[in-house]
Amino acid sequence: MSASVAELAREVQLLVRRLRGWAGSSWEVPAGGGVSRAERTARLIDELAVLGERAGVASPPGLRPPRLAPHALADQVAVLAEELLARLAEADPASFAAGEVLRDAQAAVTTTRADLDGAGFGFRMR
Secondary structure (H helix, E strand, O other): OOHHHHHHHHHHHHHHHHHHOOOHHHHHOEOHHHOEHHHHHHHHHHHHHHHHHHHOOOOOOOOOOOOOOHHHHHHHHHHHHHHHHHHHHHOOOOOHHHHHHHHHHHHHHHHHHHHHHOOOOOOOOO
16 A cells, blocks of 8 residues: 555545544534534535545446435545545556545545534534
8 A cells, every 4th residue: 555545534524533533413513614524524525435436436427425314424424535545455456546535635625624623512502
């Protein structure tokens, strides 16, 4: 596994660990872009599905994951990221397409983490 894929795996792990720590109204806290944490996480799920398609993950083209309840979003992120990471680890590191997908995946995950971190400690404002 290349260092870049390993770094992406670490970023995903940190994000999933954070997502698994939220329950109930924590998902309703506004995140970056004025959407809730649940909505922001769902956006990442769609991004991971598109990135997986670009990387050649064996999903039907154009298929997007179903919208799940907030308590299941962390697992959905974990599964999609695991599939993408496995595909990227198998890819030729010199491949332009694989390198581009890896960069886009790193940007998607780190931007999502930053958006969710900006929401503070998880208390919903009244």
